[in-house]
Structure formats: structure tokens, C-alpha cells
Amino acid sequence: MTHKNILILLILFLIFNLFISCTDPVGPGVPGIPFVSLTVGDERQFMFNTDSSTILYKVKYEVLRSDGLQVFVYEWLYGEDSIPRLDYYALKDGFFIATELDTVRGTISYLPDNPFREQRIAKLYPQEGEVWQSIIGDSTSLFFTAKNIGVQKTPAGLFNNCYGFVLDNALSVNYAKGIGHVSSIFLSDNTGYVSTYIKVKSTTYGTKVPPKSPFIRGKNTDTNSINLFSLLLGKR
Numbered sequence: 001m002t003h004k005n006i007l008i009l010l011i012l013f014l015i016f017n018l019f020i021s022c023t024d025p026v027g028p029g030v031p032g033i034p035f036v037s038l039t040v041g042d043e044r045q046f047m048f049n050t051d052s053s054t055i056l057y058k059v060k061y062e063v064l065r066s067d068g069l070q071v072f073v074y075e076w077l078y079g080e081d082s083i084p085r086l087d088y089y090a091l092k093d094g095f096f097i098a099t100e101l102d103t104v105r106g107t108i109s110y111l112p113d114n115p116f117r118e119q120r121i122a123k124l125y126p127q128e129g130e131v132w133q134s135i136i137g138d139s140t141s142l143f144f145t146a147k148n149i150g151v152q153k154t155p156a157g158l159f160n161n162c163y164g165f166v167l168d169n170a171l172s173v174n175y176a177k178g179i180g181h182v183s184s185i186f187l188s189d190n191t192g193y194v195s196t197y198i199k200v201k202s203t204t205y206g207t208k209v210p211p212k213s214p215f216i217r218g219k220n221t222d223t224n225s226i227n228l229f230s231l232l233l234g235k236r
Helices: 003-021 222-233
Strands: 043-048 054-064 070-078 085-092 095-098 119-123 131-133 143-154 157-167 171-176 180-186 192-200 203-206
Touching (some): 119 157, 143 171, 143 180, 143 192, 157 180
Antiparallel strands (some): 043 054, 043 192, 054 070, 095 119, 131 143, 157 171, 171 180, 180 192, 192 203
């Protein structure tokens, strides 16, 4: 074999390996690309598709929970608010979870089997039909069911490989593979939040729209904004 042929084979081998490394691993025990993106600097804007009110949230920095778990701090603004609110999220046991930074002992929210009151919001590697309880240890907690919903279109773009995490057959919180949360839709009337802008690591989708505060039954209140942001992610 000539040196030229050897060089050609080497180049083809390198190209093949590069292709393999850039695609989803499918071998036994290899999970592939997760459906949740959680990186400092990630940013998302959502718009309610009835009144065009907006929510903007950013992953600002990392902290440690009191037991040492790595936690990401979300800063979010509802509508035209100027003072951000903070929430805490992490990856644990194959789930994207909401959590407290310390235990909630001594409060009405305390659960002996779930001292940080973790809420399992999304699966990193979902399978069709999987069911899980949102808040372990809370007998009143609702259940999520994973459903393969294919393609989702929002103002931020067209997203393939999507799963809906359906809460109590009422709300579908939708995630795109490798991108994360793209929409949250009420199944009864198809209203809800749709992404207008997403930044995942160095990649962006869509364009931010001007912030707009909600108009809910004639009132703009902090309580409504808190509840709607919780609903956006499937929290309670």
C-alpha cells in the first residue's frame, strides 16, 4: 500500500471517529444527550400565548446545598419586574429537581423522607410512558408521565426530539433533547407558555421580545407571578 493510500485511510478513519463522537451514543449503558440543559449562563424567555406576558430566567451561578449537592441558582423576572427572584435547581438520580438549600425541618413543608423538599420536575433520559411522583413523601403530590411528542414549534424555533412531561393529565411541560425546556401547555385549551428565546451554552434560538407584565383577572400581583412561574416548570 502506498503512502498516499495510507494517508487517505487515516483521514477517513479520523472523519469516521469525529462523526461518531458528534452523534448520540447508542451503546449499552450509554445514556446519550440529556433532555435537560443546566449550565451557568443558560437563559430562556417565555411568553404566555393569551396575553403575551413574559418570563425571563437565567442560570446565574452555582452553590452547594447544606449536604454538599451542587445546586444552580435561577434568577427570574416576571413581566416588567426589576427585582429578580431566586429559585434553586439541581440534577439528581436522573432527574432535574427543584430544591431548598437547607432542610425545612420545623415547618409544615417538612417531609421526613424528603428533608430538602425536592420536586422531580423532568427526567434527563425519559422513556415513553414512564411515571414518577413529583414530591417524594407527599401523599398529595401529583404524578408526571413522560410522552414522546416529536416536534414542537414555538417562536424560538422548531425543535425535534421532544418529550412532554404531563402533570396529572392537565399540563404538558415540554423539553427538547439537548436543549431543555421549550414550552408548557394546558392540555384542555392549548394555552400556556412558549419559548421566544433560548440560550444553551453558546447556542441561541429565537429573539427576545420586550418584557410585558400579565393581566390576570384585573390584577397584577406578586402571588400570581410566583404561581405562574411555578406552573411553568410543573412545580407546586
